[in-house]
Amino acid sequence: MLVKKMWKVSKSKVHGKGIIATEDIKKNTKIIQYIGEKVTKKEGDKRSEERLNKYLNSEITGSVYIFELNNKYDIDGSVLYNKARYINHSCEPNCEVDITNEEIWISSIKKIKKGDELSYDYGYEFNKNDFRDHICRCGAKECIGFIISSDDWKKYKKYMNKIINKRNN
Numbered sequence: 001m002l003v004k005k006m007w008k009v010s011k012s013k014v015h016g017k018g019i020i021a022t023e024d025i026k027k028n029t030k031i032i033q034y035i036g037e038k039v040t041k042k043e044g045d046k047r048s049e050e051r052l053n054k055y056l057n058s059e060i061t062g063s064v065y066i067f068e069l070n071n072k073y074d075i076d077g078s079v080l081y082n083k084a085r086y087i088n089h090s091c092e093p094n095c096e097v098d099i100t101n102e103e104i105w106i107s108s109i110k111k112i113k114k115g116d117e118l119s120y121d122y123g124y125e126f127n128k129n130d131f132r133d134h135i136c137r138c139g140a141k142e143c144i145g146f147i148i149s150s151d152d153w154k155k156y157k158k159y160m161n162k163i164i165n166k167r168n169n
């Protein structure tokens with residue numbers, strides 16, 4: 001399938017480079033394929049761990065870039081030809097990661113206007129020991145300040161409430 005290019009790499013308002021829509025995009029559109037090196041799960045896990053350790057206690061917030069393709073293989077998207085790696089996280093994303101038929105696509109979950117920056121939820125699990133290392137500057141009204149999967153926002157809020165209550169008592 002030939003997909004028309006609806007995006008370009010540009011300077012991001014959020015962080016470093018980003019992907020900007022070059023035309024209006026409808027909801028549920030496959031926009032950009034997340035490509036990379038196909039590696040075994042074992043190799044993917046090893047690389048994830050190495051990268052996480054590297055970013056721990058460092059000034060740079062790096063991405064791990066490993067996606068699960070199926071139960072045997074991962075995709076390592078850290079390669080330069082994978083432009084989808086420039087897409088930033090947002091607390092109010094306009095895209096999501098779609099994995100179907102052994103392909104990973106970034107698809108729109110709402111209407112996107114020409115000039116808007118693409119974003120998706122990186123899906124980082126909440127971990128009370130290191131969430132502060134991943135500051136979010138997505139600029140969304142609902143931004144919670146850290147890169148945490150929206151699935152885990154409840155956990156984060158519960159944890160913060162506990163800290164505030166402790167301080168007040």
Ligand SMILES: [Zn+2]
Nearest residue numbers: 091136138143
């Ligand atoms: Zn945010």
